[in-house]
Amino acid sequence: MKPTVQMIMDALIEPVGRLEKTVDTLKFGDPSMEVTGVVTAFMPTQHVIAQALAKKANLVIAHEGLFFSHHDSEITGGENRIGQAKHRWIEESNVAIFRFHDYWHRYMPDGITAGLIRELAWEPYVSLNYPAASFLNIPPSTLRDIVAHVKERLDIPHIRIMGDLDMTCTRIGMLAGYRGGGALAIPLFEQEHAELVIYGEGPEWETPEYIREAIRQGKRKALMVLGHAESEEPGMKALAVRLAAMFPSIPVHYIKESPLFQTI
Structure with a gap:
């Protein structure tokens, strides 16, 4: 049956x-x-x-x-x-x-976010799982190399990025789907000291504007926007x-x- x-x-x-x-x-x-x-x-x-x-x-x-x-x-x-x-x-x-x-x-961890991390082959680097976010400590990599890795693993031709492509990143916050608003993303920078946050989509006047000001203040911060479906x-x-x-x-x-x- x-x-x-x-x-x-x-x-x-x-x-x-x-x-x-x-x-x-x-x-x-x-x-x-x-x-x-x-x-x-x-x-x-x-x-x-x-x-x-x-x-x-x-x-x-x-x-x-x-x-x-x-x-x-x-x-x-x-x-x-x-x-x-x-x-x-x-x-x-x-x-x-x-x-x-x-x-x-x-699910714990969130099935959608876990699937994204799995597709990126970053499962060994997960350090924290929150209900709406995951935090990773990857081997030191330039933002340029991380972009190339994400594009290849997810088969994405274009990615929206903010930040210095030559900066080295190890601390990454992951927010899949429509979780890119400031209430969820900004604390990953402020409290978890993320250097890079990757999310699907969110209001452009919140987290991206925070990143713009952070960069102009000389902070090592970067943002990667995948798209809702892509994430x-x-x-x-x-x-x-x-x-x-x-x-x-x-x-x-x-x-x-x-x-x-x-x-x-």
Whole structure:
């Protein structure tokens, strides 16, 4: 007997315990349905879902929301025709879609951040894990070399950077996803004495402006902005590895979307 959608959801929820308020629910599909295959992805785009169906996978586990909002929003009215069309297409596909955001972030260490660190081959250098951040002590490296390493490991063509590319860094704070705001990032510099913070995205008038002033004051501080998807996709790739070990009787695939933006 193959595992059901509910069995897989329960297995993923179990390490955290059921949350009273969460966006992590079964968005489409029957929880009693037997799973023929699983696809994990950062974003549940129609392209990703179509690839899942082509692989005979009837369960998609995605980190972000289906309809362009963090919280479930009403898409049956007349204001979101793109969402309505996507909704109809998913219903006709008979695929189950489970959002796995809050629980994965509440694993210890955070599953998304741990996946990013694993993809960067920096697991041996982790010194502290906080609920929203991890701290690393890497061998002394120039910022230029760290940029090259990150671009190669994550297959990212472009990275936004602030700081002296020739400065040597050892103390790095990691903040995956939308955690680049000053309330989370600045304490890593001030209290943990980070030389470099790497995050996905955040308000540009907070942490980047702090870094600008720090550099002008002669402080050895640097910032690397990966992009939200670029920082969290490795966590969903790591989830696929975890699920394959938990449910060896079914195929598990990770599907990566194309980058949102092009640079010209």
